Amino acid sequence: GESVGLHLPTLSVQEGDNSIINCAYSNSASDYFIWYKQESGKGPQFIIDIRSNMDKRQGQRVTVLLNKTVKHLSLQIAATQPGDSAVYFCAEKFGNEKLTFGTGTRLTIIP
């Protein structure tokens, strides 16, 4: 069946450096791809989404890149801060309202 997965389960980055979190997907018909951030003790929180006909989308300190050729999605966080420490999930949306989530990457910011 279709699945959304991540290359790395953990990532440690020095404070101030840029972070790149990767995600592989397999449903080429997905309409949207979405990134969520989950801090300890909280539910996931929407960060940014990208439509399938786009290659890049930028938000505040975050950029999502979509490479449909290799079915790859990435989230770039610029100038990471301690508050960026969290688990990051990619998700894909096809057709109706439900999302399929990946397994998550834990990002740790080293002071």
Place this chain on the structure above:
Amino acid sequence: DVKVTQSSRYLVKRTGEKVFLECVQDMDHENMFWYRQDPGLGLRLIYFSYDVKMKEKGDIPEGYSVSREKKERFSLILESASTNQTSMYLCASSPRKGTGGRTSGRAAYNEQFFGPGTRLTVL
């Protein structure tokens, strides 16, 4: 501010008990979802609902049922709890595509708003 609340943060039940997990949202959203979250498996969809009294199975509905009698409330029911249902349960809501709902103003219909989760332990 938008809000999804869940009835309990922590819950301990015994095998065979009937368990109710309640979720309430104050955003007038049409869609509501129940997920379970397990280490290494991410979030898996159990059930979802597009509207009052409507429900659809997600990816792992076995052993669960749901109820949506009012738009703001979505309940997850474990008819006979088992140890393999020990998990973190997350509720979420979202506006239906094409509807507004009462949100923070920036939410797209792609955004699901999550509650804080209920950690259920079945002994």
